[in-house]
Amino acid sequence: MADLIAVTFPSEAQAEEVRNRILELQKEYLIDIGDAVIAVKSESGHVKLNQLISTTAAGAAGGSFWGLLIGVLFLNPLVGVAAGAGAGALAGALTDVGVNDRFMKDLAEQKIEPGQAVLFVLVKKVTGDKVLEALRGVGGTVLQTSLDHTREDALRKALAGEAENEPAPGV
Structure with missing residues (x-):
């Protein structure tokens, strides 16, 4: 079963950088993705989807x-x-492959500010610990996932650059 992960970034460039890093991990057979789309909200509030495949x-x-x-x-x-x-x-x-386009546009319209971007990744298979290590500290905020609570928390910590066994600040 595939998992959907949506992460917000302050800019399209940062989301594109992370998507490229994920594509490199796919070349190393550490992750198998079904789709990786960047949704960007313009100043007028219009959401544009940057698909991998036309x-x-x-x-x-x-x-x-x-x-x-x-x-x-x-x-x-x-x-x-x-x-x-x-x-x-x-x-x-008329063909929609991977993550549903309407879902991505609706979520981006509701949840992000103009100029921000959301990276949607449909993950088929993953070597979790190695991928989290490769993505450690890239930034971004988890917007929505279909992961269980433990894996979602590990993803949040990796994006923030925290080590897995470090206590959270203030704890």
């Missing part, structure tokens, strides 16, 4: 290929490519 572009590319094949069969490959690209782009634009 489903519209992927759909257009796939549609172009199949359109070319069908066009060759009917001796008009250019029309086939154009029709296939258009159909593929439309299908891609």
Whole structure:
């Protein structure tokens, strides 16, 4: 089962830096993510999603290929490519992969201030201790997770740069 983690950052640049760090950890097989999206709230209150994968572009590319094949069969490959690209782009634009776009936009509209960003990560598998160590001190505030209380608390401490066995300040 996948876990959803949403962390707020003061800027899109900081959220992007953390997303890149998570993608590097994925290359090292320490984490397997299903999606990693950054939602940014503009000064006007509009929320923009910065997706990892453009489903519209992927759909257009796939549609172009199949359109070319069908066009060759009917001796008009250019029309086939154009029709296939258009159909593929439309299908891609209507496809929602990973975390639900409406959910991300609604949460960002309600919970963050203009200029801030939320990094949404859908985690399939994780080597928890190594990933937490790699993310220690990156900053950010946990907004929402589907983790249990113990793992969520460990994530909060790692983002703040606290050692796991350190007592919380004032305790």
